[in-house]
Amino acid sequence: MKRRLNGLTLTLLASLSFSVFAAPIAIPNPPSLSAKGYVLLDYHSGEVIAEHNPHTQLKPASLTKLMTSYTAGQELNRGNIAKTDQVTISREAWARNFPDSSKMFIEVGNTVEFSDLLRGLIVQSGNDASVAIAEHVAGSQAAFVDLMNNWARRLQLNDTYFANPHGLDDPNQATTAYDMAKLGQALIRDVPTLFPLYSETSFTYNGITQHNRNALLRDRSMNVDGMKTGYTQGAGYSLVSTATQGDMRLISVVMGTSSPNVRTTESKSLLNYGFRFFETIQPHEVGAEVTETRIWMGEENQVSLGIAEDVYMSVRRGSGNNIRAEVDLPSTLKAPIAQGETLGSVNYIDENNQVLKTVPLVALNDVEQGGFFKRIFDYIRLMFI
Structure with a gap:
């Protein structure tokens, strides 16, 4: 099941406006260097x-x-x-x-x-x-x-x-x-x-x-x-x-x-190319909630999901505004859930619908198994979903 990020998550991604309709940004080829x-x-x-x-x-x-x-x-x-x-x-x-x-x-x-x-x-x-x-x-x-x-x-x-x-x-x-x-x-x-x-x-x-x-x-x-x-x-x-x-x-x-001067000028050219046409973005930080989802058979009905490590991406300068994030989760998740357990993934997608990066989504908190009557009640509800 695919879920788009909710309003809270979009706030966390303030650096990305997720404007799908922005015009593609052209980028030149890297400089041609006289290096092996x-x-x-x-x-x-x-x-x-x-x-x-x-x-x-x-x-x-x-x-x-x-x-x-x-x-x-x-x-x-x-x-x-x-x-x-x-x-x-x-x-x-x-x-x-x-x-x-x-x-x-x-x-x-x-x-x-x-x-x-x-x-x-x-x-x-x-x-x-x-x-x-x-x-x-x-x-x-x-x-x-x-x-x-x-x-x-x-x-x-x-x-x-x-x-x-x-x-x-x-x-x-x-x-x-x-x-x-x-x-x-x-x-x-x-x-x-x-x-x-x-x-x-x-x-x-x-x-x-x-x-x-x-x-x-x-x-x-x-x-x-x-x-x-x-x-x-x-x-x-x-x-x-x-x-x-x-x-x-x-x-x-x-x-x-071929010479000390060449290695210097070629290195400078390469660095300038990278800074001029690319940028590093950090769409999510470790420990921040990306989304939350329903948990069945648990003491609680929701679990917060985030990432285990900071996410960084290299993108064309100015194109971060065109990137959107979508999460993939199973249709049914049942307790118990342990903090740090991988439950799904988040995909970062560009304006051409290309997946740029996929990282695991993990539980940010434990969800213990619910009592007997809570489990029975959730079991019956699941039969009609």
């Missing part, structure tokens, strides 16, 4: 706005350090390590092991605070810092790489495999633009204490100041607050970037371009 692969992802909804070769495996280069910091961040979350830990630098983490690549300039035998290693990893893109972090977190690079790949599986980065913590080319190391976008989303969501480091524009260690290679952090025309550049000869120039505009956050991944 790219993805533009809406952070809140997780929906892809634009893509090219999103699942083609490519070399990650220093984008790998997103997973290095994510893995370290999860260990910080669990209390297994602390930012104040003092880390003794091993010969494997010595800066001299990386003569032709980015480094923090740490020296063998020196003691470095873990928080400084994190900045050396994120701001300076230090390959030496990557090794030092890996060894401190897991005891060895190999054990840390196992953790990285375990997290990749848990995050369903299905086309990604890591072979080292720094991203230097390895024949067994690969990722995709889509997986990097999902990793960026997970890093912002799951390790918020580390994410602010990605907006820092410089870091000084051992008397050497290095600037963040993400040039978009210095672009005043956009509110970019992360994330990570990458380059090797085999990978080309890549950039994962994220920016906000109002309540909307986008994550852009551009991989395999």
Whole structure:
């Protein structure tokens, strides 16, 4: 049985006017980028706005350090390590092991605070810092790489495999633009204490100041607050970037371009496209009543229905006014009903009657089974419906 939202629900959806007769809104194709692969992802909804070769495996280069910091961040979350830990630098983490690549300039035998290693990893893109972090977190690079790949599986980065913590080319190391976008989303969501480091524009260690290679952090025309550049000869120039505009956050991944300037301009073009032509809407919040429905054989005759998680959607800018919501429920629901039990679904439908998203409807309260006479009375009434 389909039910349209009642007046109370429409009030909850004040951001959507449900005007079915509004004219369709035209939208141009995404910009054509000179990249091997790219993805533009809406952070809140997780929906892809634009893509090219999103699942083609490519070399990650220093984008790998997103997973290095994510893995370290999860260990910080669990209390297994602390930012104040003092880390003794091993010969494997010595800066001299990386003569032709980015480094923090740490020296063998020196003691470095873990928080400084994190900045050396994120701001300076230090390959030496990557090794030092890996060894401190897991005891060895190999054990840390196992953790990285375990997290990749848990995050369903299905086309990604890591072979080292720094991203230097390895024949067994690969990722995709889509997986990097999902990793960026997970890093912002799951390790918020580390994410602010990605907006820092410089870091000084051992008397050497290095600037963040993400040039978009210095672009005043956009509110970019992360994330990570990458380059090797085999990978080309890549950039994962994220920016906000109002309540909307986008994550852009551009991989395999020909120069630092190209990866910057292409990323900016992609972000501008998303903000110009799309918006993020939140038609319902968790715990808010979407509708209520009749319950038979219960102590109460009605149960409130809502959603278990916040709903976000990526839609063409201005088209939120054309979206309507309909709920699907069984024709007969009987007590007992437990709070959180899935009883139906709500469909969000555009002006072309296309279902954009379907989410479960759950009971917002318990309904206990009614007494003997209440059940008999409802049973008789059901016979005539």
